[in-house]
Amino acid sequence: MSQAYDSIYDWLSTEDKKFLEENLFHPYADFLSEGNPKFFNRIHNHSTWGNAAVGMIGLVMDNDELVNRALYGLENTNIDKAARDNDGGLIQQPGQKAGFLANIEEAFSPSGYYTEGPYYQRYAMYPFMLFAKALQNKRPELKIFEYKDGVLIKSVDALLNLTDADGEFFPLNDAQKGMSFFNKSVIMAVDAAYYYGEQDPRLLSVAKKQGEVTLDDAGLAVALGLKNDKEKEFQKKSIVLSDGSKGNKGGVGILRITEDESIFSLVMKFTSQGDSHGHYDKLSYSFYNDGEEVIQDYGFSRFVNIEPKNGGGYLKENTSWAKQSIAHNTIVQNETSHFNGDFDTGNKYHSEKYFSDFSKDNVQIISAKEENAYPGTKMQRTMALIKNDIFQKPVLVDIFRVKGDQSNQYDLPFYYFGQIIETSFEYDSPEKLEKLGSKNGYQHLWKEASGAAEAGNARFTWSENNKFYTLTSATMQNDSLILGRLGASDPEFNLRRDPVYIWRKSNTKDAVFASVLEPHGSYNPVTELGNNSFSQVQNVEVLLDSDEYTGIEITGTNKNKLLLVISNNDAEDQHNIKIGNREISWKGNYTLIEN
Amino acid sequence: MSQAYDSIYDWLSTEDKKFLEENLFHPYADFLSEGNPKFFNRIHNHSTWGNAAVGMIGLVMDNDELVNRALYGLENTNIDKAARDNDGGLIQQPGQKAGFLANIEEAFSPSGYYTEGPYYQRYAMYPFMLFAKALQNKRPELKIFEYKDGVLIKSVDALLNLTDADGEFFPLNDAQKGMSFFNKSVIMAVDAAYYYGEQDPRLLSVAKKQGEVTLDDAGLAVALGLKNDKEKEFQKKSIVLSDGSKGNKGGVGILRITEDESIFSLVMKFTSQGDSHGHYDKLSYSFYNDGEEVIQDYGFSRFVNIEPKNGGGYLKENTSWAKQSIAHNTIVQNETSHFNGDFDTGNKYHSEKYFSDFSKDNVQIISAKEENAYPGTKMQRTMALIKNDIFQKPVLVDIFRVKGDQSNQYDLPFYYFGQIIETSFEYDSPEKLEKLGSKNGYQHLWKEASGAAEAGNARFTWSENNKFYTLTSATMQNDSLILGRLGASDPEFNLRRDPVYIWRKSNTKDAVFASVLEPHGSYNPVTELGNNSFSQVQNVEVLLDSDEYTGIEITGTNKNKLLLVISNNDAEDQHNIKIGNREISWKGNYTLIEN
Numbered sequence A, B: 001m002s003q004a005y006d007s008i009y010d011w012l013s014t015e016d017k018k019f020l021e022e023n024l025f026h027p028y029a030d031f032l033s034e035g036n037p038k039f040f041n042r043i044h045n046h047s048t049w050g051n052a053a054v055g056m057i058g059l060v061m062d063n064d065e066l067v068n069r070a071l072y073g074l075e076n077t078n079i080d081k082a083a084r085d086n087d088g089g090l091i092q093q094p095g096q097k098a099g100f101l102a103n104i105e106e107a108f109s110p111s112g113y114y115t116e117g118p119y120y121q122r123y124a125m126y127p128f129m130l131f132a133k134a135l136q137n138k139r140p141e142l143k144i145f146e147y148k149d150g151v152l153i154k155s156v157d158a159l160l161n162l163t164d165a166d167g168e169f170f171p172l173n174d175a176q177k178g179m180s181f182f183n184k185s186v187i188m189a190v191d192a193a194y195y196y197g198e199q200d201p202r203l204l205s206v207a208k209k210q211g212e213v214t215l216d217d218a219g220l221a222v223a224l225g226l227k228n229d230k231e232k233e234f235q236k237k238s239i240v241l242s243d244g245s246k247g248n249k250g251g252v253g254i255l256r257i258t259e260d261e262s263i264f265s266l267v268m269k270f271t272s273q274g275d276s277h278g279h280y281d282k283l284s285y286s287f288y289n290d291g292e293e294v295i296q297d298y299g300f301s302r303f304v305n306i307e308p309k310n311g312g313g314y315l316k317e318n319t320s321w322a323k324q325s326i327a328h329n330t331i332v333q334n335e336t337s338h339f340n341g342d343f344d345t346g347n348k349y350h351s352e353k354y355f356s357d358f359s360k361d362n363v364q365i366i367s368a369k370e371e372n373a374y375p376g377t378k379m380q381r382t383m384a385l386i387k388n389d390i391f392q393k394p395v396l397v398d399i400f401r402v403k404g405d406q407s408n409q410y411d412l413p414f415y416y417f418g419q420i421i422e423t424s425f426e427y428d429s430p431e432k433l434e435k436l437g438s439k440n441g442y443q444h445l446w447k448e449a450s451g452a453a454e455a456g457n458a459r460f461t462w463s464e465n466n467k468f469y470t471l472t473s474a475t476m477q478n479d480s481l482i483l484g485r486l487g488a489s490d491p492e493f494n495l496r497r498d499p500v501y502i503w504r505k506s507n508t509k510d511a512v513f514a515s516v517l518e519p520h521g522s523y524n525p526v527t528e529l530g531n532n533s534f535s536q537v538q539n540v541e542v543l544l545d546s547d548e549y550t551g552i553e554i555t556g557t558n559k560n561k562l563l564l565v566i567s568n569n570d571a572e573d574q575h576n577i578k579i580g581n582r583e584i585s586w587k588g589n590y591t592l593i594e595n
C-alpha cells in the first residue's frame, strides 16, 4: 500500500493527499501499532511486517513520528507481562526493546542467523529488506544496512548457506519442505544484498539460478553484474551460524564434504528455542546427499493454503508430533520431550557449541553440549564427516554421549527414507500394530518391529532413490532396536507415513551412542545393475569412554582402522593417553588416527 | 559367444576352428538343447534365449542341423506332459510347437503384444532381434522379419506404446518399475525395427531420446536418418493391443487424452494369463498423469540383482502379494483371487474386449468382459477418459458391473499414492492396526480406517507431487470404505508401504461400481499457492442399470450434466430408451450426452 501510494504521490493533489492520509493511512497505521500493541511490539516476524507497514507509510507521508514508532516501537503499552500470543510465545520478554531496529537486533545473531529458522527468515526477509531499502533512500543517515555490523546483508549469506544442493531450505523448526531460494522474498533479498552490500559476486550466481531480478536499482545492478560476467560460484562450505542476538546462544553447524560430484551435508542444531516456531530438537541433525534427504527433519505439520486442511493453518499434529523431541534425530529421555515440551522452560536455555574444526580435507567435525533439556542429564554430541579409503563415499560418524544422575530410558531415532534392504539383528514383527507410546509424540508411531541388540554391532541397510545407506551402531547387550512408522493417532491423515529406526537403551545412567552412517553403492533400474550394496564397515567399537575422553574405532572390511578420540573437556590442551597397550598423544579437541 | 566367434572366424586356422567347434561350441549347443529339453522346447523367454544361442552358433559354423533345431525345436523329447518349470508354468502345452519360430508364433499376438508383458518383452527382444538379424544376413530366404505378417517389427511398436511419458514400461504382470526404453535391448530393437522394417521415421525420434545406436548397419541407418532430419515424433495414441497368438485372447487397452501439455493415460488389462509371469488381474487398470503413476499397478516383488534380497531373485511376496487380485485395481470376490489364484485355471481363460471407440476428441472409451475369473459371476468394466467443461482436466469414468449367481462380497481397490486431503465420509481409526484378512494377499494389508458409505456419493481427495485428485463414487447405503496400507505379514520388509482405498459391497449379488477419478489443481511449495484443491464433480449417479443398459449421470459444481449410457449387449444396434421422463436414442455401444 505504501509502495502504491508512493508511486502516485506526485500525481495527487494536495487535497487528495490530505484526505487519504487523514482518513486512510494515518488511522490504518495507528490501528496496526497503537491499536494492536501486542502485535506491533513483539520480537516476531509478525511485528516486523507491522513495523515495516507503519514505517513505510510514514516515509511516504514524511511523518517522522510514524517512522520513529516503526523503528523503535511503541513507548508506552499496557501489555500484560504474562500475555501470550496464540502460538504460545510471550508477547514481550522483560526489558525487551521493540520496533524494527529491535527486531534486527534481537532476531538476528551477529552471523545473520534468524532465530525462528530459515523458513521464517525467508518470510521475514520481505519486510526487513523492503523497509530497509526505503530507509536507505529516505534516511540514508541511518545507515540501516550497516546496522549491527551489517547484519541484514550477512543474513542473506546465512540464509543461502541454509539450503541443500537444490536451493531448498533445511526445514529447521516450523518449516515447509520444498521452500527454496526461488521464493520472491529471497530474490528480493539477494538483489538488495548485492546492491546495498559490497557487490559480492557470489550473489550473482545465485541470482542467475533464480532467473529473476527486482525491477529497481538493486535488480538492475544484479542484471548488469551478470551481463558483465562478474559472477562467482556460491560455494557452500562448512560453517557455524551462531544463534542469539549476541551470538552466544548456541547455533547451527552445517558440515559439507564433497566426493566426486556429490556434496554430503550435515545440519546439526544446537540453537536456542527459536521463539514460538521452535521445536524441542536439541542436538538433532539431518543429513543430505546433494539435494536428497537421507536422514530427515520432519518440518512442520501444516498444508499452507490448502483449504481442506484446517484452512491451511497449523494442524494440531504440529504440536502433538512435529515439535516433539521424538520427531527428531536426537536423544529422548523417558519418552518425554526436551524441557518437558514446555516453551517457557525451553526459551530460557540453549545448547553450547563445544568445538568445531573445518580445517582438514578428510574430516569436518563439530561437537556441542546440552545440559538443560533434561535436568540432571548431560548430553554431548560429536558429529564428523570423514573421508577415508575404508569407505566408498564420505561417512557420518556420530558419537552421542549421555550422562544421567539416575537410570533412564534413552531413545535415539533415525528418520531414514526408503526400503529396508538388510539388518544384522533379529526382530519380531507383530500380528497387530500397536502405538509406541501414549504421549509426547510417541502416540503417533506404530511399532512395526522390535528386536534385541547383541553386544557388538547392529547393522541396518536401506535403499532410497537407487542409492544404499548402512548405519552401523556400536550396541550393547540389552539395547533394543525398534522399527516404527508414523501415522498412529492421526484420524485426519495429516501425517506422512514416514519410517523410523530407533536405538533404545533402557535402565541406563550413562551411555554412548556411537554409529557410522555410510552412503554406498547405487542401483540402476534400466540396466538392473547394482554395485556396492554391501557396507564397507566391518566394526564400530567404543574403545574408551570416560568424563575426559571418548574414543571409537572403525574397522573396514579392508581391515584398515580409524581411531577417533574426543577430549570431553579442556579442549585445547595437550593430551597423552593409553588405549589398551597403545599410547597416543595430540593437542586439541580431537584426534583422528589411521592405522 | 557366437558373436565373438563370428568376429574372429576368418582369422582362425582350420585346425583351431575344428578344435573349438568339436570341443566347445557343438557340445555346448547340445547341452543347451538336447541336454535341457525342458528349457529349450518351451514357449517362454528362457527358451528364446536358448534357441537364439544354439541357432546363432549354428549360423557361424554353417551347421544347418543346429540352426533347424533352433528354429523348430527338438523333435523328440521325453518331457512329461505334466512337467512344470520352477515358476509353475507347464513346460509344454499339449500339441504345442517349439523353437524360435514357435516362440514368435505363440508368444506374440498379431498386434505385437508379448503375452508375458512389456517388462519381459524388453528382455526377450534381445535374443529375438539378435537371432533374427543373424538369420536375415545368412538365411535371407527365410524372410524372418516378414514372419507372421512382420510381427517382430510390430512388436517394437507395441512395446513403445506400452510406455508412460518418461518411456517407462507399464508394469503389467511381473515387472520392475523404472525399466524403460532406455534399456540396451530396446535400443537394439528400435534400430533393427527401423532398418529391417520400413524405416518408420517415428522410430528415429525414439532413437534420438535413447541417445545411442548399435554398432552395425541398423545403427548406422538410424544415425544417418537422424543426421538427415528424417525423424517424426512417436505420438502415442489410444490403442488396443490384442493378446494371444491369433489375437483372440483379449488384450490391453491404452487410452490417452491430452490437455494442455499433459497426457493422461489409462492402461486397462483384459488379457490372457500371461504365462508364468502373469498376475490375477482381470479387468484391472492403472492411470498416469504424464510419467507419474496416479493409480498404480504394484509390479513385481523382487529386487533384481540386489544380493541381500533373496539373491536378487523373486521374493515369496511376489506370490503371496504381487500376483494376487487384491494387489490390483479390480474387483475381488469373497477375498479370493481370480481363478482362485490357480495358474492352470487362469491359463485356460482370457477376458474379452467388448468394444472400444477412440474416434472422438472428447471421449476415449473401452469396455471388456470377464466371465471366468469367478464361476457364476459375470464382470464388465467400461472405462472412459472424458474432457468436458465440468472438469478442469480430463477425468477417468469407471463403470464396473458385476452380476453374481449368489450373494458375495465385492472389493474394488484403488492404489493411489500420496496424502489424503479430504473425505466426504466418516470413518473410524483403530487404536491398533489389524490385518484386513488372512490370505490371498489380504494378510499383507493393514486396515488403517474404515467407514460406512451413505446412499449417494463418497468423495475421496488426495494430493501427490503437488497435484490433486478426487475420486467420486456412487455409493449405496451399506457399502463400506476402507483405508489400508501395505506391509502386514512382511517380516523382511520386502513390500513398499503403499496406501489403498477400498470400496466394499457385502452380501450383494449384482452391483455397479461407478466412479469418476478427477485430476485437478496444483500446489507450488515455493509460492505456497494452491489452486483448485476442490473437486468440480458435485454428483455421480447410476440412473439406470439392467442387463441391457447401464447409465450414469455426472453433475458438475457448475450444474452441467453429462449422461453416459452403455449398451450391455447387442452393441451395434439402434437403441431407444427412456430414463425417467426422458427419451434418448443412439446407434452403437454407448452414448455420451451433455445437457
Ligand SMILES: [Ca+2]
Binding pocket: A164, A165, A166, A168, A290, A291, A292, A293
Ligand atoms: Ca532437495
Ligand SMILES: [Ca+2]
Binding pocket: B171, B172, B173, B279, B281, B297, B328
Ligand atoms: Ca498386473
Ligand SMILES: [Ca+2]
Binding pocket: B164, B165, B166, B168, B290, B291, B292, B293
Ligand atoms: Ca514415470
Ligand SMILES: [Mg+2]
Binding pocket: A171, A172, A173, A174, A279, A281, A297, A298, A299, A322, A323, A328
Ligand atoms: Mg523439526
Ligand SMILES: [Mg+2]
Binding pocket: A164, A168, A177, A178, A291, A293
Ligand atoms: Mg528437500
Ligand SMILES: [Mg+2]
Binding pocket: B171, B172, B173, B174, B279, B281, B297, B298, B299, B300, B322, B323, B328
Ligand atoms: Mg500386477
Ligand SMILES: [Mg+2]
Binding pocket: B164, B168, B177, B178, B291, B293
Ligand atoms: Mg514410472
